Amino acid sequence: MAVKLELYRVFKEVAETGNISVAARNLYISQSAVSQSIKQLETALQARLFARSPRGVTLTGEGQMLYQYVRSALGLIATGEDKLSQAQQLLLGTLVIGASDTVTGLFLTPYLEAFHRLHPGIRLKIVSGRSAKVLALLRSGAVDIAFASSPSDPGLNTWSCFATHTAFVAGCGYPCDFDHIHTRQEIADFPLILLERKASSRVFLEQEFLKAGITLTPEIELSSRQLLVTLARIGLGVAGVTLEFVKKDLDAGDIRLLKVDFDIPARSVDMCTLRDVSPTAAATAFMEMVRSGTPG
Known part of the structure; x- marks a missing residue:
């Protein structure tokens, strides 16, 4: 049984205000729309959720039980939306990079330092490995960006970072x-x-x-x-x-x-991402920094 999420949002607002007109005002919809939403939810669930009285509405026993779960679920959704927004604004999140110790030490370190200084809320994780390993991790989704030597794979987007001899x-x-x-x-x-x-x-x-x-x-x-x-x-x-x-x-x-x-x-050490997967905001910001050639 599928119930539209918006019906639960209306249910939660009515449950917390105890008044249909106040809930309608808070939700910026009409009172009739609120009443209709509650009726649809009760019909779908085959349960009476509210007891009506001249003073407003109160939750029934079944309504009270449902409210506890709806409040938690909608709270988690709101938290998820907030976390997503923060990640998009580079306020939090994780950026996982695959690279050899040599590439990390001789090339990536200043970029990692600058990125951490600019975006301290982003957790940086470095997975060490040779080209074959970090490319396999990239294809499996275990890393966001891989640095590898001259990869030849049509499924990758690559940018040459520096030549090697x-x-x-x-x-x-x-x-x-x-x-x-x-x-x-x-x-x-x-x-x-x-x-x-x-x-x-x-x-x-x-x-x-x-x-x-x-x-x-x-x-x-x-x-x-x-x-x-x-x-x-x-x-x-x-x-x-x-x-x-x-x-x-x-x-x-x-x-x-x-x-x-x-x-x-000559060969090159390339920065690689999956061609058909959109990088995260953190990965995009880091790649732009590397492509610019100027840490920070």
Whole structure:
């Protein structure tokens, strides 16, 4: 049995005022409309809800029982509407972002800081993971925005945030000629330190070498980008890294670049949302900030 919500709103007003004319004035409708609404509700529920008297109306036992539930239900609806309004005005809510620790630390931090300062009522939640993981979370609805490396998916809206380039590095004391220009095969012959196979940058690097007929067989495979640098620095081999993520280590002199005679195409870290799902107000505001390139 479906009863229109508006009938319950009229019922609640009459129950609380005890007077049909006062309820009509409060609801900005006619007295006859109020009386008709109560009659429709009583007919639909097959129950007498009010006892009429010259002094007004009072709830019957059945009406009193119904009133307790209607008051709670309409209160919850009002609260929900208020919360929704506040979320749309960026006064409260949650924004869930999926990104790797590296992207969060080297790119997103100033945006997160500025967004939190501007919208302190919005709870920021960061889910850490590589591209494949955060994109899967985005498709499942677990995150609002994902930052991933060069995703190819027609179901996504993407905006390039910054380009990334593959480089090969070694510790300053590593026994190699840093002035020599290395070929693909020479790089492949070094004891290589690479990210684990499920990392998108590792897959991309292997594919680029396979185009030249060269298979990469690393001696060390890691899940941490920073460990690539650490183990290269202590002389365990040549690490394949993302140049933009190791600039601090290069500037500090902890590692050095190896020169190469080949180019590996640049990739990009993209901000991604689902194409067919409208982002929340908080997600929209954060994306506009990132697209502007200026935190705050």
